Amino acid sequence: MLFADRPSLVLAPMEGVTDAPMRALMGATGCFTHCVSEFVRVSDRVVPAKVFLRDVPELAEGARTPTGLPVQVQILGGDPERLAATALVAVECGALGVDLNFGCPAPTVNRHDGGATLLKHPTRIREIVRAVREAVPGGVPVSAKLRLGWDDIAAIDENAAMAVEGGADWLTVHARTRTQGYAPPVYWEPIGQLRRLGVPVVANGDIWTLDDFRRCQDVTGCRHFMIGRGALADPALPYRVARELGLREGPVPETDWPCLLTRFLAWTDRYFPPSPGFRLKRVKQWLCLAHRHGDFDRFDQVKRAGTVEEALFALGGDGGPAPVPL
Ligand SMILES: Cc1cc2nc3c(=O)[nH]c(=O)nc-3n(C[C@H](O)[C@H](O)[C@H](O)COP(=O)(O)O)c2cc1C
Numbered sequence: 001m002l003f004a005d006r007p008s009l010v011l012a013p014m015e016g017v018t019d020a021p022m023r024a025l026m027g028a029t030g031c032f033t034h035c036v037s038e039f040v041r042v043s044d045r046v047v048p049a050k051v052f053l054r055d056v057p058e059l060a061e062g063a064r065t066p067t068g069l070p071v072q073v074q075i076l077g078g079d080p081e082r083l084a085a086t087a088l089v090a091v092e093c094g095a096l097g098v099d100l101n102f103g104c105p106a107p108t109v110n111r112h113d114g115g116a117t118l119l120k121h122p123t124r125i126r127e128i129v130r131a132v133r134e135a136v137p138g139g140v141p142v143s144a145k146l147r148l149g150w151d152d153i154a155a156i157d158e159n160a161a162m163a164v165e166g167g168a169d170w171l172t173v174h175a176r177t178r179t180q181g182y183a184p185p186v187y188w189e190p191i192g193q194l195r196r197l198g199v200p201v202v203a204n205g206d207i208w209t210l211d212d213f214r215r216c217q218d219v220t221g222c223r224h225f226m227i228g229r230g231a232l233a234d235p236a237l238p239y240r241v242a243r244e245l246g247l248r249e250g251p252v253p254e255t256d257w258p259c260l261l262t263r264f265l266a267w268t269d270r271y272f273p274p275s276p277g278f279r280l281k282r283v284k285q286w287l288c289l290a291h292r293h294g295d296f297d298r299f300d301q302v303k304r305a306g307t308v309e310e311a312l313f314a315l316g317g318d319g320g321p322a323p324v325p326l
Pocket of ligand 1: 014016103229
């Protein structure tokens with residue numbers, strides 16, 4: 001799934017955004033080496049298999065998207081035993097790897113002892129990673145995804161060391177604290193220093209352009225990168241980065257929004273019950289991100305669309321039937 005001696009480009013987990021249809025679409029680019037599911041929350045009970053199979057439907061298909069991208073399952077919670085038992089359920093459902101979320105900043109999640117809250121308790125991070133590591137078979141990697149700290153970027157040193165002591169096979173670090181939310185700046189420097197811990201480190205946060213990627217690579221010295229919003233804001237970005245990392249050759253395709261969205265909708269129809277409202281919401285969600293963070297400049301027209309067909313028409317598409325997904 002992730003190999004220390006080869007570069008990686010990982011599609012970030014984004015709840016409500018990088019769901020199965022989006023993972024399938026992004027998998028078709030051939031740019032990513034794996035992706036991580038949206039978090040599955042472990043609260044007062046061990047999560048049953050049916051939840052994994054519903055939320056990460058790729059598990060029933062070899063834990064790969066139909067376009068061939070391996071999917072790692074992410075779980076979130078604060079209780080080592082329940083997380084360990086849940087990780088085992090995920091593996092029994094077909095998970096090829098388990099990622100532990102120590103970065104979610106959502107207040108409801110944090111109030112219930114999950115996500116970034118654990119950054120205030122480094123030894124608990126170690127206990128959670130250890131319990132999950134011991135529960136799942138040795139061949140199944142267990143990784144940890146962290147922010148730099150709750151409110152202090154220096155906290156990453158101890159938190160990351162604890163995750164490694166617990167047995168994490170690799171670390172992914174979003175270069176911000178919990179109190180920052182998604183506000184600038186990102187602090188890439190401390191990420192590079194974690195490489196001394198002896199496990200691969202995946203650098204994450206605010207890679208919007210090829211230039212950002214190059215700076216992140218220079219500053220961190222990392223070979224592994226995770227991209228989330230940037231991959232949606234500029235769909236050409238993963239191609240540029242993958243080419244730079246030697247993961248993919250060939251030209252960078254022009255972004256054809258009507259075509260991309262039509263394919264995305266075809267994948268959406270494969271995974272979700274028919275709902276014109278949901279389809280339109282997803283199209284607007286994506287284009288809003290591209291408008292805010294990329295150079296998509298027609299969001300004003302799309303915003304007013306009452307149907308997907310109107311939205312595609314506003315983009316110059318013909319609103320015709322969706323093609324069979326690639
Ligand atoms: C809408 C949204 C949902 C997210 N959901 C998750 C999640 O389920 N699990 C997780 O570890 N990180 C989640 N993240 C954080 C991203 O994985 C990533 O760390 C963050 O967006 C920074 O990377 P980027 O600048 O490349 O987007 C989410 C981020 C966003 C914007």
